[in-house]
Amino acid sequence: MAASELKSAPLTRRSLHDELVEGMRDMIIDGKLKPGEKISERVLTEHFGVSRTPLRECLKALAAEGLVQLVPNRGAVVARITEEEIDELFPILGALEALAGELACARLGDADLQRLRTLHGRMLDHFHYGEEGPYRRINRQFHQTLFDIAGNASLSEMYRQLLGRIHLVRFLVDKRETDWQKAVDDHERIMDALDRRDGQRLAVILKQHLTETAADVSRQSLAPTTALAATK
Amino acid sequence: MAASELKSAPLTRRSLHDELVEGMRDMIIDGKLKPGEKISERVLTEHFGVSRTPLRECLKALAAEGLVQLVPNRGAVVARITEEEIDELFPILGALEALAGELACARLGDADLQRLRTLHGRMLDHFHYGEEGPYRRINRQFHQTLFDIAGNASLSEMYRQLLGRIHLVRFLVDKRETDWQKAVDDHERIMDALDRRDGQRLAVILKQHLTETAADVSRQSLAPTTALAATK
DNA sequence: CATACAAAAAGTGCATACATAATTCAATTA
DNA sequence: TAATTGAATTATGTATGCACTTTTTGTATG
The missing domain is CATH 1.10.10.10 (Winged helix-like DNA-binding domain superfamily/Winged helix DNA-binding domain)
Structure with a gap:
C-alpha cells in the first residue's frame, strides 16, 4: 500500500x-x-x-x-518424549530424509555437491580426532544442507519441527563409538550416492541410516527417562 | 457459566x-x-x-x-495455499503414505485386509455410479484406515495435519473423470499389493498415486486462487 | 506416628480493560 | 472532481483482574 x-x-x-x-x-x-x-x-x-x-x-x-x-x-x-514416540518419530524422519535426498539429487548442482563434500570432510576429521560435539554440529549442518538443496520449504519446516521434538532425547543419549563408526560408514555411502546423483539409492541409505539411529537411541533411553520424571 | x-x-x-x-x-x-x-x-x-x-x-x-x-x-x-505449497506438500504426503503403507503391510492382519477390501469395494461401486462425493468420503476413510493399521500415532497426526492444509484447495479443484479413472486404477494396484503384503511395492504405488494427484490439482488451481483473494 | 481433613496459598483459565496501531471517512485543498 | 490529510473509529496487542481449581500446609484424630 x-x-x-x-x-x-x-x-x-x-x-x-x-x-x-x-x-x-x-x-x-x-x-x-x-x-x-x-x-x-x-x-x-x-x-x-x-x-x-x-x-x-x-x-x-x-x-x-x-x-x-x-x-x-x-x-x-x-514435552517428555517416550520410547514409543521415539520409535514412531525416527521412521518418519527417515521418510522425510529419504524424500529430501531424492529431491536434492534431482537438483544437485556442482556447487552443492562441493559444499556437501566439504562438510563431509570436516565430519570425518572430527570423527578421527574424537571430537563428538563438533562432529554432531557439522552432521546437523550436513543434513540441513541436504534439505536446503531439496528446495522444499514445507519439508524443511517439518524436518526442523520433528528434529526439535526428537532432540528432547539428547539429554538421555550417550552414543557409543561403535555406533558412531557405523554412522560414519553410512555417511560415506551417502556421499557416494550423491556423487552418482542416485536419488533412489540415497533415499534408501538415508532411511536405513535413520532406522539404525532409532534403534540406537531407544535402546539406551528407557531407564533415564523414568529417572528424569522423578526429578523435582 | x-x-x-x-x-x-x-x-x-x-x-x-x-x-x-x-x-x-x-x-x-x-x-x-x-x-x-x-x-x-x-x-x-x-x-x-x-x-x-x-x-x-x-x-x-x-x-x-x-x-x-x-x-x-x-x-x-x-491460510491461503499457493501453487508452490501444493507442489511441496503432495510429495511429503506421498512419502508419509508410502511409510504408512509399508508399516501397515508389516502388521496387516486378515481382519484388516478384509476391512480394506470392503472399503475398496464400496469405492468401486460409488465410482461406477458416478457418485463422487461418497467416493471421496470412502477414499479418505480407506487411507485413514491404512494409517490406523500402520499403528504410528505420530504419523497419523502429521497426516491429518497435512491433509487439513491440503484440503484448503478443495474449493478450487474439480476433478475430471479421466483422472478419477486413473485414481481408481491406482487403488486396484494398491489392493493388489496389500493382498500380497508387499510393503515395498505398496510404498511405491502410494507415492506415485500422490504424485499424480499433485499434478492434477496444481494444474487446475492457479486461476481460482487469485480470484478468491479478491472476494470481499 | 501416620492419616484425614480443612483452611489457606498458589496457580490456572477466562474475561475485561487499557494502549497502540490500522482503517475509515469526512473535510480541505489543489 | 480527485487527491490528501487528519481526526474518529475500529481492531489488534498486551496487561490486569476475578473466579475457580489444584496444591500445600497445619491441625486434629485414630
Whole structure:
C-alpha cells in the first residue's frame, strides 16, 4: 500500500508473542528447560518481562508444535518424549530424509555437491580426532544442507519441527563409538550416492541410516527417562 | 457459566481453548471460513460466545498448524495455499503414505485386509455410479484406515495435519473423470499389493498415486486462487 | 506416628480493560 | 472532481483482574 519505502529497520517489530515462541523454543532445545519440567508462568513472565497473556499464547503454539504439553488446570510442562514416540518419530524422519535426498539429487548442482563434500570432510576429521560435539554440529549442518538443496520449504519446516521434538532425547543419549563408526560408514555411502546423483539409492541409505539411529537411541533411553520424571 | 454440575459427563471438561481449536478447524475445513478470508475476532467471539483470550490462543495454535496465517497488527486470515505449497506438500504426503503403507503391510492382519477390501469395494461401486462425493468420503476413510493399521500415532497426526492444509484447495479443484479413472486404477494396484503384503511395492504405488494427484490439482488451481483473494 | 481433613496459598483459565496501531471517512485543498 | 490529510473509529496487542481449581500446609484424630 502506502509508504512501503521502509527506512532502515522498521521490520524488526515482530509481535511479542513471536519472540517468546523463539525464546522458549531455544530454552527447551538448549536444555534450560528439561523434558518433564513444569513450566511456571510466573517465573517465565518475570524472566522475559512480559505479562501472562503473550506467554500463554506462546505456550499454545509450542504445544501445537509438540514441544510443550498442556495439562488442563495444571499448566504446561516441557514435552517428555517416550520410547514409543521415539520409535514412531525416527521412521518418519527417515521418510522425510529419504524424500529430501531424492529431491536434492534431482537438483544437485556442482556447487552443492562441493559444499556437501566439504562438510563431509570436516565430519570425518572430527570423527578421527574424537571430537563428538563438533562432529554432531557439522552432521546437523550436513543434513540441513541436504534439505536446503531439496528446495522444499514445507519439508524443511517439518524436518526442523520433528528434529526439535526428537532432540528432547539428547539429554538421555550417550552414543557409543561403535555406533558412531557405523554412522560414519553410512555417511560415506551417502556421499557416494550423491556423487552418482542416485536419488533412489540415497533415499534408501538415508532411511536405513535413520532406522539404525532409532534403534540406537531407544535402546539406551528407557531407564533415564523414568529417572528424569522423578526429578523435582 | 455458573452451574457446572456436570454429573453424567465429568470427563468432558476440556479447556475452552481446546474446543475452540476444534470448532475453528472444522469451520475452516468445512469452508465456512474460506482461504484468504479475514478472521474477525469480534465476530468469532460472538459466534462462539467466548472472550477474546481463548480465541486468540486458539488462533496461535491453528497458526502453528498451518491453517491460519497471522499478520502482525492486522490479525489473522485463513491460510491461503499457493501453487508452490501444493507442489511441496503432495510429495511429503506421498512419502508419509508410502511409510504408512509399508508399516501397515508389516502388521496387516486378515481382519484388516478384509476391512480394506470392503472399503475398496464400496469405492468401486460409488465410482461406477458416478457418485463422487461418497467416493471421496470412502477414499479418505480407506487411507485413514491404512494409517490406523500402520499403528504410528505420530504419523497419523502429521497426516491429518497435512491433509487439513491440503484440503484448503478443495474449493478450487474439480476433478475430471479421466483422472478419477486413473485414481481408481491406482487403488486396484494398491489392493493388489496389500493382498500380497508387499510393503515395498505398496510404498511405491502410494507415492506415485500422490504424485499424480499433485499434478492434477496444481494444474487446475492457479486461476481460482487469485480470484478468491479478491472476494470481499 | 501416620492419616484425614480443612483452611489457606498458589496457580490456572477466562474475561475485561487499557494502549497502540490500522482503517475509515469526512473535510480541505489543489 | 480527485487527491490528501487528519481526526474518529475500529481492531489488534498486551496487561490486569476475578473466579475457580489444584496444591500445600497445619491441625486434629485414630
